Amino acid sequence: xxxxxxxxxxxxxxxxxxxxxxxxxxxxxxxxxxxxxxxxxxxxxxxxxxxxxxxxxxxxxxxxxxxxxxxxxxxxxxxxxxxxxxxxxxxxxxxxxxxxxxxxxxxxxxxxxxxxxxxxxxxxxxxxxxxxxxxxxxxxxxxxxxxxxxxxxxxxxxxxxxxxxxxxxxxxxxxxxxxxxxxxxxxxxxxxxxxxxxxxxxxxxxxxxxxxxxxxxxxxxxxxxxxxxxxxxx
Amino acid sequence: xxxxxxxxxxxxxxxxxxxxxxxxxxxxxxxxxxxxxxxxxxxxxxxxxxxxxxxxxxxxxxxxxxxxxxxxxxxxxxxxxxxxxxxxxxxxxxxxxxxxxxxxxxxxxxxxxxxxxxxxxxxxxxxxxxxxxxxxxxxxxxxxxxxxxxxxxxxxxxxxxxxxxxxxxxxxxxxxxxxxxxxxxxxxxxxxxxxxxxxxxxxxxxxxxxxxxxxxxxxxxxxxxxxxxxxxxxxxxxxxxxxxxxxxxxxxxxxxxxxxxxxxxxxxxxxxxxxxxxxxxxxxxxxxxxxxxxxxxxxxxxxxxxxxxxxxxxxxxxxxxxxxxxxxxxxxxxxxxxxxxxxxxxxxxxxxxxxxxxxxxxxxxxxxxxxxxxxxxxxxxxxxxxxxxxxxxxxxxxxxxxxxxxxxxxxxxxxxxxxxxxxxxxxx
Numbered sequence: 272x273x274x275x276x277x278x279x280x281x282x283x284x285x286x287x288x289x290x291x292x293x294x295x296x297x298x299x300x301x302x303x304x305x306x307x308x309x310x311x312x313x314x315x316x317x318x319x320x321x322x323x324x325x326x327x328x329x330x331x332x333x334x335x336x337x338x339x340x341x342x343x344x345x346x347x348x349x350x351x352x353x354x355x356x357x358x359x360x361x362x363x364x365x366x367x368x369x370x371x372x373x374x375x376x377x378x379x380x381x382x383x384x385x386x387x388x389x390x391x392x393x394x395x396x397x398x399x400x401x402x403x404x405x406x407x408x409x410x411x412x413x414x415x416x417x418x419x420x421x422x423x424x425x426x427x428x429x430x431x432x433x434x435x436x437x438x439x440x441x442x443x444x445x446x447x448x449x450x451x452x453x454x455x456x457x458x459x460x461x462x463x464x465x466x467x468x469x470x471x472x473x474x475x476x477x478x479x480x481x482x483x484x485x486x487x488x489x490x491x492x493x494x495x496x497x498x499x500x501x502x503x504x505x
Numbered sequence: 506x507x508x509x510x511x512x513x514x515x516x517x518x519x520x521x522x523x524x525x526x527x528x529x530x531x532x533x534x535x536x537x538x539x540x541x542x543x544x545x546x547x548x549x550x551x552x553x554x555x556x557x558x559x560x561x562x563x564x565x566x567x568x569x570x571x572x573x574x575x576x577x578x579x580x581x582x583x584x585x586x587x588x589x590x591x592x593x594x595x596x597x598x599x600x601x602x603x604x605x606x607x608x609x610x611x612x613x614x615x616x617x618x619x620x621x622x623x624x625x626x627x628x629x630x631x632x633x634x635x636x637x638x639x640x641x642x643x644x645x646x647x648x649x650x651x652x653x654x655x656x657x658x659x660x661x662x663x664x665x666x667x668x669x670x671x672x673x674x675x676x677x678x679x680x681x682x683x684x685x686x687x688x689x690x691x692x693x694x695x696x697x698x699x700x701x702x703x704x705x706x707x708x709x710x711x712x713x714x715x716x717x718x719x720x721x722x723x724x725x726x727x728x729x730x731x732x733x734x735x736x737x738x739x740x741x742x743x744x745x746x747x748x749x750x751x752x753x754x755x756x757x758x759x760x761x762x763x764x765x766x767x768x769x770x771x772x773x774x775x776x777x778x779x780x781x782x783x784x785x786x787x788x789x790x791x792x793x794x795x796x797x798x799x800x801x802x803x804x805x806x807x808x809x810x811x812x813x814x815x816x817x818x819x820x821x822x823x824x825x826x827x828x829x830x831x832x833x834x835x836x837x838x839x840x841x842x843x844x845x846x847x848x849x850x851x852x853x854x855x856x857x858x859x860x861x862x863x864x865x866x867x868x869x870x871x872x873x874x875x876x877x878x879x880x881x882x883x884x885x886x887x888x889x890x891x892x893x894x895x896x897x898x899x900x901x902x903x904x905x906x907x908x909x910x911x912x913x914x915x916x917x918x919x920x921x922x923x924x925x926x927x928x929x930x931x932x933x
Contacts, residue, residue: 331926359848370843374517384847386510
């Protein structure tokens, strides 16, 4: 393939409670490469290890064994201090429970990753407004999270994830807490980001229907990849 | 930028929990306001007392008599003679004589600018038909005017001859002139006033008018017309009227440049020679400077004691802040996890919560300063001292509360900074 590899996972193992009788192996040698501009779904039942895999991809956690390169950068060698910078600039998180900061309006929420990136003043506000307009929330910028519906919150969260123009968007069950109509709207937004901006998107879900919408579906069970196929395109 | 954002965030989180924030600040508020109040009162009282003592003159040495420390033997001897001469009441023969004072003045002429001695004649009234003025008649030495800084409005002080010969002359206050002479000082000078003290009448020729000054520490409850002012006559005159030959106490005014503390000791030693055979009394001399010192020592002791109590209040307040910060970070675990996922480094999280803790303390401090100043000023006014809030104490309290914020905020903030983002995001 001529495309550049965005995420390269090689023989990734993750074990918990190492050295105790409760030692638990959650990931069993995962090998996965995700290319630039791909829209990939990682599917698996709960307990399959997909959340652990997401944490590793999202630089929130480190593998016990194996190699992980993000945009060619060796993540297993990166220091803790560097990981926060990598999360800030290269990864955009979208959570199932939105995780907007309470008592802070939509605009300030979107500004937050840029704040940590050191983007100052006007530039940051302009960019945040642009992103909110893109997700269709231009008229609710000053609203607090508690004044927004679930779908609106998730759109703000997507705008926030885009703040520092990250290499990948990592969405963990983004429609899990939404009804099907609003869930549809959120999925459409991901498709839009993928098509119009060429974003690499990794969608973690337990729903095969949602996964079908993506370009590639990676199925994971008991810590191993058990299947990989091209999804249907819409 | 981060800094400003953090302050804004801290204010938001306080606004969301107003009652909790106020209760948390209470310790700080009580601590700071008591420090500020007590320092304001202390400052006010000290400066008022020092001012009035300074106006009396720091060069002054007050000489009086004190009881001798009785030795065991003497006491028993005294007892065996049935009490005898052992007495704590001063008598005429115990007092300083004119001879002692003259010898003393001659010996230390280089150091003494004047001696202030007074002999009270008693309180009475000048009367002339329907006109009257209340006075307290008092014989004084020339040094008295030196010691008490009187402002002469008209006429002159006593002449040496008048002093030595005991002339019936007097200096009256402007109050007397207002009451008796319609405020006309020229008319007053040279007039004869009849003073009624007890059941006796004395005539004095007015030679001078001085400015009456109301004492700063006393609130006058009487009208100007009834105000009692001093009527000064020569010391000799008063002593002759009273048939008195000695002085129970006097004030020495030292010349500039003389160490009044050391000179007080010299004075005591010199006069002690006359009292070697006196069983009951010995002279004692205090410089005004040493009294000022004793006074400020006392104030600083009180201030220290209050400061310790306030310190405990602040410590308790600080622990309260720490407690509420721990509650706050627990409540906001998910927020912390989210911030970390979005790329906040540990240092940014730590800073956020330390600033929040500082903001709590500074708001508490501000309320404490306002309360303390109000309290201090009212207390100072109540005590009749001119209120002087101390800017140092306000600056000190700012520094202190910021220190508390950092010290007690560091542990919770660090705990937040060290949180595992995965655990934090999963927290319900």
